[in-house]
Amino acid sequence: MITSLVPASPEAIDDGALHGIYAYPVTDRPFVRFNFVAAADGAATSGGFSAELGNDGDKRIFAVLRRLADVVLVGAGTVRAEGYAGALVDDDDRSWRAAHGLAPHPAIAVISGSLNLDPSGGFFRSAPVRPLVLTSAAAPADRRTELAEVADVVECGRDTVEVSAVLGELEGRGLLKVLCEGGPAVLGDFIRSDAVDELCLSISPLLAGGDGPRIAVGDSPTGPRALTLASLLTEDSALYTRYRRAS
Numbered sequence: 001m002i003t004s005l006v007p008a009s010p011e012a013i014d015d016g017a018l019h020g021i022y023a024y025p026v027t028d029r030p031f032v033r034f035n036f037v038a039a040a041d042g043a044a045t046s047g048g049f050s051a052e053l054g055n056d057g058d059k060r061i062f063a064v065l066r067r068l069a070d071v072v073l074v075g076a077g078t079v080r081a082e083g084y085a086g087a088l089v090d091d092d093d094r095s096w097r098a099a100h101g102l103a104p105h106p107a108i109a110v111i112s113g114s115l116n117l118d119p120s121g122g123f124f125r126s127a128p129v130r131p132l133v134l135t136s137a138a139a140p141a142d143r144r145t146e147l148a149e150v151a152d153v154v155e156c157g158r159d160t161v162e163v164s165a166v167l168g169e170l171e172g173r174g175l176l177k178v179l180c181e182g183g184p185a186v187l188g189d190f191i192r193s194d195a196v197d198e199l200c201l202s203i204s205p206l207l208a209g210g211d212g213p214r215i216a217v218g219d220s221p222t223g224p225r226a227l228t229l230a231s232l233l234t235e236d237s238a239l240y241t242r243y244r245r246a247s
């Protein structure tokens with residue numbers, strides 16, 4: 001049973017309450033929410049994947065966040081590690097989305113500079129909507145041609161993918177409710193660009209050990225960005241934090 005610590009309430013949090021807590025604000029530009037899970041020792045992976053880190057409550061919130069999003073955005077490293085084949089939402093989610101004015105499936109967008117993505121892999125072949133590949137002008141032309149058969153390939157920068165260009169592309173497509181599911185390199189990019197509006201971080205009651213990454217990697221020339229706690233839920237010793245950009 002998920003309950004709320006902030007604001008404090010002993011009541012069980014049902015799906016309707018989760019929808020209210022995680023509702024996107026109404027904005028005229030992309031609102032960027034990141035969702036991550038980490039072990040209590042800070043590890044963002046166990047055995048190279050995040051799946052072992054999340055408990056049932058995390059999975060429930062993970063599904064609700066997808067249900068509410070216009071687009072699921074991921075880095076190529078996460079696609080290569082975790083697969084991302086097939087529909088991202090189930091039948092109930094599609095019904096709920098249709099009843100709430102959303103497209104049946106969220107769009108799916110992947111950030112890749114190398115375009116080292118298999119066009120015959122499940123990410124592309126079993127996607128219910130044509131994926132969006134966000135790359136740079138420096139990407140290999142042959143891979144770009146191959147991927148253009150199965151996805152919309154868009155240049156978002158000259159040498160690397162630029163966060164401002166990514167957000168401009170999503171905005172141009174009317175995809176304002178952005179759910180970024182990682183990974184650590186992409187979160188690092190968005191932190192540097194001051195483009196993280198919200199971080200949903202599940203902290204699992206686990207000590208993962210190992211040498212897995214933190215949830216954000218890369219240079220941090222700008223120093224820390226301040227956040228405020230927007231909500232805090234719990235179930236079975238896990239904490240489901242939701243932080244907003246401090247105003």
Ligand SMILES: NC(=O)c1ccc[n+]([C@@H]2O[C@H](COP(=O)([O-])OP(=O)(O)OC[C@H]3O[C@@H](n4cnc5c(N)ncnc54)[C@H](OP(=O)(O)O)[C@@H]3O)[C@@H](O)[C@H]2O)c1
Pocket residue numbers: 035036037038043044045048049050053074075076077078079081082111112113114115116136160161162181182183184185186187189215217
């Ligand atoms: N704990 C969690 O919640 C969670 C969530 C997501 C992922 N993960 C884990 O994180 C690991 C993957 O980490 P990662 O850092 O490699 O993943 P990532 O951030 O998903 O992907 C990194 C890749 O994205 C592309 N990329 C990112 N920024 C770019 C830019 N500015 N310009 C061009 N390309 C850019 C590059 O792809 P190319 O190499 O194709 O150029 C880069 O190698 C996996 O083990 C996964 O399981 C954990």
